[in-house]
Amino acid sequence: MPSKELIAAVQTNLPLIALFLGVFIAILFAITTRLAYIARQRAVSLDQINLDLTREIAEREQAEESKHNLERALLQGQKLQAIGTLAGGIAHDFNNILYAIIGYVEMAQEDVSNDGLIYKNLSKVLEGAHRGQDLISRILTFSRRQVYEFKPIDLKETIEGVLSLIKPAIPASITLSFTAGIDNYIILGDQTQLYQVLMNIINNSVDAMDGEGEISITLSKALRGNPFFTQNPIAQDKDYYKFEIKDLGCGMDDETLERIFEPFFTTKDVGKGTGLGLATAHAIIKEHHGDIAVVSKLREGATFVIYLPTYKNIS
Ligand SMILES: Nc1ncnc2c1ncn2[C@@H]1O[C@H](COP(=O)(O)OP(=O)(O)OP(=O)(O)O)[C@@H](O)[C@H]1O
Numbered sequence: 001m002p003s004k005e006l007i008a009a010v011q012t013n014l015p016l017i018a019l020f021l022g023v024f025i026a027i028l029f030a031i032t033t034r035l036a037y038i039a040r041q042r043a044v045s046l047d048q049i050n051l052d053l054t055r056e057i058a059e060r061e062q063a064e065e066s067k068h069n070l071e072r073a074l075l076q077g078q079k080l081q082a083i084g085t086l087a088g089g090i091a092h093d094f095n096n097i098l099y100a101i102i103g104y105v106e107m108a109q110e111d112v113s114n115d116g117l118i119y120k121n122l123s124k125v126l127e128g129a130h131r132g133q134d135l136i137s138r139i140l141t142f143s144r145r146q147v148y149e150f151k152p153i154d155l156k157e158t159i160e161g162v163l164s165l166i167k168p169a170i171p172a173s174i175t176l177s178f179t180a181g182i183d184n185y186i187i188l189g190d191q192t193q194l195y196q197v198l199m200n201i202i203n204n205s206v207d208a209m210d211g212e213g214e215i216s217i218t219l220s221k222a223l224r225g226n227p228f229f230t231q232n233p234i235a236q237d238k239d240y241y242k243f244e245i246k247d248l249g250c251g252m253d254d255e256t257l258e259r260i261f262e263p264f265f266t267t268k269d270v271g272k273g274t275g276l277g278l279a280t281a282h283a284i285i286k287e288h289h290g291d292i293a294v295v296s297k298l299r300e301g302a303t304f305v306i307y308l309p310t311y312k313n314i315s
């Protein structure tokens, strides 16, 4: 039992004790609030640092991927160039040989009657030699030994021209559609060469489609946000037209996709494909300072995307 004196002393100092306790609790509360505030601030700045770090990592990953893509494109370009130079050199010599063969066969034909067997056989030799010349002309195209005639041309008219040529030659069960966004698509180009690009790609689509389906071609202005501009630093201050040729044919697996622009790469039966179609298309587009890419999955069709610089900047 506390003594009366103690109780009296406590009672007299009660207000003082309460005051001290109050002040103590207030200080404790202030400190706790401050600590909570600091902790919250830290959490916010940690979140910010975290965000910055995540962004930086994503940027680095993207830069790394762009670098990887550029390196691959460079390697692929060098490989194509090496094969092109080699094939171009051989083709040149071969052309001279064929010229001699054609010349002598024609002379020999003049000496025999044109309804005899010898004349017929010589005609077959000529036919073969001309096919050889055709092949050589394609090799010379992708090995960049072909002379280009660049002038301002309308890409829309060029595509329409190819379609009118190719339509009668493809089965009626395959439809070809073409849509273009704006009116003028002027580029500096060689129309004959571009005809060849389109023909080669459309022929491949026809081959991939097993007799029926749709090939759709679209032409538009390439939008700035397009990954093409980020992946091609030299493209950034130019405007481009973009055309796509899409089919829903057999498509390609990744291994085929990797190699399609290689000269002589073909998955077609002997005698059905030379493997020069896309190598030629690639070389022609590069000669026009453009780019060609393809997106495809096995059994899901293929889309070829071509970028060509506009004659004058349009944006
Ligand atoms: N649209 C497509 N769909 C599926 N595969 C395709 C398509 N386009 C091309 N390919 C594949 O790419 C390969 C190479 O095509 P490329 O046009 O260079 O040669 P090719 O068609 O085989 O022969 P060539 O065109 O010289 O007669 C083809 O053999 C085929 O495997």
Ligand SMILES: [Mg+2]
Residues within 6 Å of the ligand: 200, 203, 204, 273, 276, 277, 278
């Ligand atoms: Mg082809």
